[in-house]
Amino acid sequence: MKVIEPSTPEEYQRYYELRWKILRSPWNQPRGSEQDDMEQSSHHLMIVENDHDVIAVGRLHFNSIREAQFRYMAVDIAQQRRGAGTLLLEALESKAAELGAACIVLDAREHALRFYHKQGYQAEGPGQVLFNTIPHVKMRKYIIL
Numbered sequence: 055m056k057v058i059e060p061s062t063p064e065e066y067q068r069y070y071e072l073r074w075k076i077l078r079s080p081w082n083q084p085r086g087s088e089q090d091d092m093e094q095s096s097h098h099l100m101i102v103e104n105d106h107d108v109i110a111v112g113r114l115h116f117n118s119i120r121e122a123q124f125r126y127m128a129v130d131i132a133q134q135r136r137g138a139g140t141l142l143l144e145a146l147e148s149k150a151a152e153l154g155a156a157c158i159v160l161d162a163r164e165h166a167l168r169f170y171h172k173q174g175y176q177a178e179g180p181g182q183v184l185f186n187t188i189p190h191v192k193m194r195k196y197i198i199l
Contacts, residue, residue, distance in 0.1 A: 055101050055109070055138060057145040068108045069100050076128035081185050088126065097153075099145050101138050110138040112146050114153075122155035143173055151197050158197065161190035 060069045073088040092115050101110040112127040124146050129139045150158055161181035162170050171177075174195050181190035 055103055055141060056105070057099055057101055057141060060098055060100055065100070066098075069098060069111050072100075072108045072111050072130060073126050073128050076130065077126060081187070083185070097149055099142060099149065101142055101145075109133040110142045112142050114146050114150055116153070116155070117159070120154065120156040122150035122153070122158045124150075124158060124160040127160075139169060140173070147195075147197065155197055158195045160193050162193050163188060163190055167191060167193075 058065075060066045070088055074083075074085055078084075078087045093113075096113045096115040098111070098113050100108050100112075103109055108130075110127075110129040110133065113125045114122055115125070117123050124143075127139070127142065127146075129142070147158065158175075160170070160175070162175070167177065170193050175193040176195070178192045178194050181192040183189050
């Protein structure tokens with residue numbers, strides 16, 4: 055497994071394909087719904103195997119000069135519970151720290167709460183409800199600089 059930043063149109067296509075496949079397709083959302091207006095100002099990371107197969111993706115953007123937010127984290131179903139999520143989260147955290155973040159926030163789906171707790175994130179309260187059916191929990195982690 056190798057963490058990379060997508061840089062070519064083909065890499066971005068595979069990156070967005072996994073985001074759509076895991077985070078939107080199961081709820082019959084159209085292609086394109088896996089992107090928003092912050093894509094150009096965000097940092098994107100993905101994990102590849104065999105230098106081509108995208109197995110995990112995630113995005114980092116800043117809400118303020120010191121607060122980073124992670125969004126659209128997804129791990130291919132066949133690769134879950136094999137370390138890709140942890141590797142991706144660590145890489146996103148390193149990138150956030152490198153860019154000056156003091157804390158990281160995210161909205162976690164309820165089934166992912168245990169994963170984020172194990173990584174040091176604390177629940178702060180309810181987050182968004184995606185598609186009126188998928189509740190999230192707002193979580194935060196402070197980075198030790």
